[in-house]
Every structure is written in structure tokens, then in C-alpha cells.
Amino acid sequence: MKRAVFLGLKLQRNSCGWISKRNLKTSIMDHGPPVSWDDIAGVEFAKATIKEIVVWPMLRPDIFTGLRGPPKGILLFGPPGTGKTLIGKCIACQSGATFFSISASSLTSKWVGEGEKMVRALFAVARCQQPAVIFIDEIDSLLSQRGEGEHESSRRIKTEFLVQLDGATTSSEDRILVVGATNRPQEIDEAARRRLVKRLYIPLPEGSARKQIVTRLMAKEHCSLNEEEIKLIVQKTDGFSGADMTQLCREASLGPIRSLQSMDIATITPEQVRPISFLDFESALRTVRPSVSPKDLELYETWNRTQQDLQFQPKMSFITLCNSATTQQFDCQEHNFTKYRKLHRNRA
Ligand SMILES: Nc1ncnc2c1ncn2[C@@H]1O[C@H](COP(=O)(O)OP(=O)(O)OP(=O)(O)O)[C@@H](O)[C@H]1O
Structure with missing residues (x-):
């Protein structure tokens, strides 16, 4: 899920150069369909950990006090397309929190000179909408290690972000959780990484998770796959990410339409479209390849x-x-x- 486009398109500066909090609220507050734990295949360890240390404390702040209190920042790292964004959204849905989603690269690239104001505004709006989950995709581009070539504006954004995160950490009133997601965890500044106290690996889906993704997506379609065929698809997709599996199912679902190519698309009736078959998956596997080397x-x-x-x-x-x-x-x-x-x- 690439929020940079989302943010870039919708966030506006007004004529005075101020970032409107109202704009921010309507643009990066996520209003999409809810996500449940069952929608995320596999990653059982990460899900169990997140429930225990984040969701329950957010639901029951009265009993998760003191040492049991939730962390203010966690890091989800791993290959692209493994469900990090889904998990961020699920945390918000399951803990009844407002979900803010923003791509860090858009803060540093699109909002040069305004990025730190954006960060301040983001936390200010989140504070008014507590409990809140601030999901920051590509957080490595916001918190990359300091180097000589570091741009002054990037440095200011990073500093402002750490100030805000520290503020949320020290205030027992704030019920704000920052969820950072990255495909390049090694590039995050050590000091910043320490603040994201829980760091969870979101790996490629194992066979059982790949099976779950195919079964769930195909359950909504007109499909003739049997158990044996699903097993074969799972065997042939070792190394595929969740996003690759979704893409494979999409590609296979076009098979029945392609086989009607000789007909005029305007005259085809839904009844003429045959069910998606194993052969469609075999030909989809010729074009959809694993995206992670x-x-x-x-x-x-x-x-x-x-x-x-x-x-x-x-x-x-x-x-x-x-x-x-x-x-x-x-x-x-x-x-x-x-x-x-x-x-x-x-x-x-
Ligand atoms: N574990 C999973 N279970 C079910 N669907 C998944 C899973 N992982 C990925 N997907 C599918 O892939 C899509 C993209 O996943 P998502 O955006 O959450 O990945 P990501 O890890 O945040 O990727 P990126 O690092 O590229 O931002 C999801 O909308 C979903 O359709």
C-alpha cells in the first residue's frame, strides 16, 4: 500500500503556507474497510505479540498500567508485501483506535521545508483523536542514519519526529502508538531504532499462510480448484510474498475472460464465463514471479x-x-x- 501518492494528492497547503489540520485529518486518517486478525494470513508470532503488548493494553488501560503499559513505538520490518500495512491497520481496528497512515518518504520529499510542521500537526491531530495509531510506511527514509550528506530539512524532520515520539512516551495521558514499517531496517538510525522498542520481523508467508490467502480469495470467486490443486499451487509458490500471492490470484482470475477472446466483449453474459481453474494458475505462474530475491x-x-x-x-x-x-x-x-x-x- 503506497501512501505517498495518497498523501501527495490530497494534502494541500493553504495560501499562507500553513498545513491545515482539517486537511490532514481527512487525508491521512484512514477510512477504509476494517481489518481483522483473520484477514492476515500467517505471522502468528507477530500477531500474538502485538495482541499481548499493544492491543490489550490499548483496550484496557486500567489494568495495563506501570510495567504492563504499552510501548509507544514498534517497528515492523521485512520484505515488501508481507502485510505490514495490514497489521498496522488491524491494530487500530482491533483496539478501537483512529488510524493515521503516512509514507515517510512523502514527508521528506514532497514537503521539503514543511515536513517538521507536518509531523507536529500529525501528532497534534492524533492527540485529539485518541487512542490513535500512527502508521509510518518506509520509516527508514525518515529515520535514516545521520551522515555527512544528510539534508538539513531531513535532519529537522527526524529531530521533530523524535521529539514528538519522546513526548508521547513520557506522557502517561497520551494513548498514541507509532507503528513504523520498513523494508530496510538496517538503515534506521540506532538512537531512533531504540525508541521503537519492539521490533517484529514480518517474514514471507509459509505454505499454510499461502494456502490461506488463495483459499480466502478464491472463496469469493467462481472457481473450480480442489484441495489437491490448491496444494500444488502452494508448492509452486515457495518464496512468494502475500502481495505476490494476491497478484497471482488476480492474474489467474483473468484466465476465463481471456479464453473468451474470440467473442465480442459487449455480448458476453456472466454465465458464459467459466470458473477459474488450475490451468489459469499454471499460466499465471509463468508471468507472476516472487518479488523478493x-x-x-x-x-x-x-x-x-x-x-x-x-x-x-x-x-x-x-x-x-x-x-x-x-x-x-x-x-x-x-x-x-x-x-x-x-x-x-x-x-x-
Ligand atoms: N499476510 C498476508 N495475509 C493476507 N494478505 C496479505 C498478506 N500480506 C500481504 N497481503 C496482500 O498484499 C497486499 C499488500 O500488503 P501490505 O501493503 O500490507 O504489505 P507491506 O508489507 O506493507 O508492503 P510494503 O512493504 O511494500 O509497504 C495486501 O493488501 C494484501 O492483499
């Missing part, structure tokens, strides 16, 4: 491992641990849990 994937996996070393999960309950859906997720938590026990043994 194995090399890039390796970079994400490596960065994820370094983060796990930095932030293991002592807060995870054993029940949550046992409820983990996939072996990989279990392994990841098991790793953290073992580490936690080891550390405690050493301390004792």
Missing part, C-alpha cells in the same frame, strides 16, 4: 537474528509459547525462552 531475504533473516539477540522476549508467557502456530515461530520463541532461562541461571 533470495539475497534480499538473507539480509532480512540476518538482521532479524541480530535483533533477536538484542531483544529476547522474557515477557512471553509459556502458554503463548505453546500456542505458537508454526514450528518456525515456535523455534524462534523457544530460542528466546532458552536464552531467558540461561540468563537467569547465570544471574542466580
Whole structure:
């Protein structure tokens, strides 16, 4: 979901050069259809963690006080098209919060000289609409590491963002959560990264998640796929992202129309359109390829491992641990849990 276009098109400056809060509210407040946890296939570990540390505290601020209080900033990182935006929106929907969505690159590129005002206005509007979730796509372009070549305006935007985030963190009144999403986590400034206290890897979907995406999308269509054929599609789509899977289903759904090519489109009746078949998926697979290269994937996996070393999960309950859906997720938590026990043994 690319919000840069969304923001660029709709946000206006008035004649005095001020950014209208009303414009901001109508432009980046998301009014799209609600998203539920079931709409997001896979990523069980991330979903369970987010529910426990973010959604429940936002729903019940009276019992999630003190150490149980929610973080003010989290980071979702991973390959493109894996559902990071969906998760951001789902957090807002499930916690009854207002959802603001903005692309960081639009702040730095389109609003040169105005970016910091935009950031201030964004937090001010969010404060009036609490509880609020501010989703910042491509957050790496807002919080990239300081370098000699860093543009003065980018530096000011970043500073303003950190000031606002710190303000939200120190104020117990503010019920604002910043969700940053990035495909380039390694480029985020260390100081900024530390403020996004929870960093969650959103990986490519495993077989069961890919199956869920195809099954759910095809359930709404006139389709003849059987279990065996769905299994074959899942086998052939190893390495596909959620967005790639959606694109594959779209491409396959055009098959029945293409097979009527000899007919005049104006005279075709809906009854003449045959169901989507496995053959349509086979030909779609010739054009839709995985968008994430194995090399890039390796970079994400490596960065994820370094983060796990930095932030293991002592807060995870054993029940949550046992409820983990996939072996990989279990392994990841098991790793953290073992580490936690080891550390405690050493301390004792
Ligand atoms: N886990 C998933 N379950 C169901 N659908 C998914 C999933 N991941 C991606 N999709 C599909 O792909 C589309 C794009 O996903 P989304 O924008 O959330 O990805 P993203 O990780 O934010 O991508 P980017 O990093 O490019 O911004 C979604 O609207 C949805 O149709």
C-alpha cells in the first residue's frame, strides 16, 4: 500500500503556507474497510505479540498500567508485501483506535521545508483523536542514519519526529502508538531504532499462510480448484510474498475472460464465463514471479537474528509459547525462552 501518492494528492497547503489540520485529518486518517486478525494470513508470532503488548493494553488501560503499559513505538520490518500495512491497520481496528497512515518518504520529499510542521500537526491531530495509531510506511527514509550528506530539512524532520515520539512516551495521558514499517531496517538510525522498542520481523508467508490467502480469495470467486490443486499451487509458490500471492490470484482470475477472446466483449453474459481453474494458475505462474530475491531475504533473516539477540522476549508467557502456530515461530520463541532461562541461571 503506497501512501505517498495518497498523501501527495490530497494534502494541500493553504495560501499562507500553513498545513491545515482539517486537511490532514481527512487525508491521512484512514477510512477504509476494517481489518481483522483473520484477514492476515500467517505471522502468528507477530500477531500474538502485538495482541499481548499493544492491543490489550490499548483496550484496557486500567489494568495495563506501570510495567504492563504499552510501548509507544514498534517497528515492523521485512520484505515488501508481507502485510505490514495490514497489521498496522488491524491494530487500530482491533483496539478501537483512529488510524493515521503516512509514507515517510512523502514527508521528506514532497514537503521539503514543511515536513517538521507536518509531523507536529500529525501528532497534534492524533492527540485529539485518541487512542490513535500512527502508521509510518518506509520509516527508514525518515529515520535514516545521520551522515555527512544528510539534508538539513531531513535532519529537522527526524529531530521533530523524535521529539514528538519522546513526548508521547513520557506522557502517561497520551494513548498514541507509532507503528513504523520498513523494508530496510538496517538503515534506521540506532538512537531512533531504540525508541521503537519492539521490533517484529514480518517474514514471507509459509505454505499454510499461502494456502490461506488463495483459499480466502478464491472463496469469493467462481472457481473450480480442489484441495489437491490448491496444494500444488502452494508448492509452486515457495518464496512468494502475500502481495505476490494476491497478484497471482488476480492474474489467474483473468484466465476465463481471456479464453473468451474470440467473442465480442459487449455480448458476453456472466454465465458464459467459466470458473477459474488450475490451468489459469499454471499460466499465471509463468508471468507472476516472487518479488523478493533470495539475497534480499538473507539480509532480512540476518538482521532479524541480530535483533533477536538484542531483544529476547522474557515477557512471553509459556502458554503463548505453546500456542505458537508454526514450528518456525515456535523455534524462534523457544530460542528466546532458552536464552531467558540461561540468563537467569547465570544471574542466580
Ligand atoms: N499476510 C498476508 N495475509 C493476507 N494478505 C496479505 C498478506 N500480506 C500481504 N497481503 C496482500 O498484499 C497486499 C499488500 O500488503 P501490505 O501493503 O500490507 O504489505 P507491506 O508489507 O506493507 O508492503 P510494503 O512493504 O511494500 O509497504 C495486501 O493488501 C494484501 O492483499
